[in-house]
Amino acid sequence: xxxxxxxxxxxxxxxxxxxxxxxxxxxxxxxxxxxxxxxxxxxxxxxxxxxxxxxxxxxxxxxxxxxxxxxxxxxxxxxxxxxxxxxxxxxxxxxxxxxxxxxxxxxxxxxxxxxxxxxxxxxxxxxxxxxxxxxxxxxxxxxxxxxxxxxxxxxxxxxxxxxxxxxxxxxxxxxxxxxxxxxxxxxxxxxxxxxxxxxxxxxxxxxxxxxxxxxxxxxxxxxxx
Amino acid sequence: xxxxxxxxxxxxxxxxxxxxxxxxxxxxxxxxxxxxxxxxxxxxxxxxxxxxxxxxxxxxxxxxxxxxxxxxxxxxxxxxxxxxxxxxxxxxxxxxxxxxxxxxxxxxxxxxxxxxxxxxxxxxxxxxxxxxxxxxxxxxxxxxxxxxxxxxxxxxxxxxxxxxxxxxxxxxxxxxxxxxxxxxxxxxxxxxxx
Numbered sequence: 001x002x003x004x005x006x007x008x009x010x011x012x013x014x015x016x017x018x019x020x021x022x023x024x025x026x027x028x029x030x031x032x033x034x035x036x037x038x039x040x041x042x043x044x045x046x047x048x049x050x051x052x053x054x055x056x057x058x059x060x061x062x063x064x065x066x067x068x069x070x071x072x073x074x075x076x077x078x079x080x081x082x083x084x085x086x087x088x089x090x091x092x093x094x095x096x097x098x099x100x101x102x103x104x105x106x107x108x109x110x111x112x113x114x115x116x117x118x119x120x121x122x123x124x125x126x127x128x129x130x131x132x133x134x135x136x137x138x139x140x141x142x143x144x145x146x147x148x149x150x151x152x153x154x155x156x157x158x159x160x161x162x163x164x165x166x167x168x169x170x171x172x173x174x175x176x177x178x179x180x181x182x183x184x185x186x187x188x189x190x191x192x193x194x195x196x197x198x199x200x201x202x203x204x205x206x207x208x209x210x211x212x213x214x215x216x217x218x219x220x221x222x223x224x225x
Numbered sequence: 226x227x228x229x230x231x232x233x234x235x236x237x238x239x240x241x242x243x244x245x246x247x248x249x250x251x252x253x254x255x256x257x258x259x260x261x262x263x264x265x266x267x268x269x270x271x272x273x274x275x276x277x278x279x280x281x282x283x284x285x286x287x288x289x290x291x292x293x294x295x296x297x298x299x300x301x302x303x304x305x306x307x308x309x310x311x312x313x314x315x316x317x318x319x320x321x322x323x324x325x326x327x328x329x330x331x332x333x334x335x336x337x338x339x340x341x342x343x344x345x346x347x348x349x350x351x352x353x354x355x356x357x358x359x360x361x362x363x364x365x366x367x368x369x370x371x372x373x374x375x376x377x378x379x380x381x382x383x384x385x386x387x388x389x390x391x392x393x394x395x396x397x398x399x400x401x402x403x404x405x406x407x408x409x410x411x412x413x414x415x416x417x418x419x
Binding site: 003005006007009010012013016017020021024207210217218219221 | 287289328331332335336339340342343344347348354355373375376377379380414415416
């Protein structure tokens with residue numbers, strides 16, 4: 001007589017895997033009105049939406065996931081027109097988070113909603129503001145008002161590993177908050193704040209996000225709204 | 226008449242259906258399923274567009290930490306597997322419930338490993354950008370193939386005595402390598418954190 005146990009074990013694993021995939025897929029398409037966002041207790045849905053795309057494939061960029069938002073989920077990264085600073089914007093389910101950073105001592109995180117026509121007005125601390133327009137899901141053009149100065153910028157669609165990364169940690173009692181923009185081409189612009197004091201950030205490993213700050217290894221993660 | 230008229234035409238007795246070549250399907254099916262699982266996972270990981278992120282469990286700082294602890298749990302139960310298997314084969318003194326221990330620790334180890342693999346394949350994909358990552362991707366896919374083969378072989382009877390220990394040992398060794406190239410690396414790189 002054949003034993004059913006091992007087969008049941010395999011099937012249980014398969015069913016479990018499919019269940020998790022479905023959970024991932026449904027939470028991955030969340031938008032503001034998605035009821036799945038806090039679906040199950042104990043499982044906090046954090047940063048579910050896909051970052052742009054991964055391996056550089058010759059095929060046309062696959063849409064990251066069927067998004068119910070008005071704009072496609074994607075990341076954008078580029079420079080200000082004067083070349084002094086970098087800007088990255090991450091769009092997920094109709095919301096956006098942006099990071100402005102000059103690589104030395106000026107930085108700003110900005111958040112807001114993306115309208116159906118692709119315009120966005122993001123706000124940050126100290127009255128910082130970013131106005132941008134998404135054009136053909138290819139680039140975002142606009143202005144950023146940071147620290148009382150206005151910068152025009154253009155950010156192109158970013159493909160992993162380029163994009164927006166952030167790491168927070170406590171190293172020897174100091175609160176570390178680092179932000180990195182990995183530009184298309186691999187160049188990085190980053191600022192790390194130690195207890196609120198900004199300075200140039202060491203480079204992260206764009207594949208893993210690993211970075212050593214003050215002798216401590218921490219990991220920067222892709223940022224999503 | 227003492228001669229059976231059918232005797233001459235009978236030739237070699239036809240083997241009963243279903244037992245034609247007992248070895249063939251018995252090994253072929255698990256081997257094919259194992260290959261299909263391993264290659265299927267690898268192809269999915271390669272073709273599917275990695276999402277970078279997936280849901281996280283509350284109470285952990287990162288999905289990396291969650292996965293590392295789940296993988297470590299699986300590895301712990303894999304060690305239980307090794308010990309209980311030695312008991313079953315009489316290499317170690319063991320209780321009467323060693324068989325149940327072996328079955329259930331194996332099930333737990335497998336089911337705990339599933340969400341880790343789902344996250345790996347869904348969020349990260351099959352990657353080859355460093356030696357560690359390449360081996361982890363390759364062996365991770367191989368593990369689930371080998372495990373499937375082991376499960377299917379268990380359903381056969383009268384296997385050569387060495388086969389299950391070899392396959393089981395292979396599954397254990399591969400899981401160890403997968404754990405070393407992921408959770409162990411994670412804990413060494415980022416510290417033993419939750």
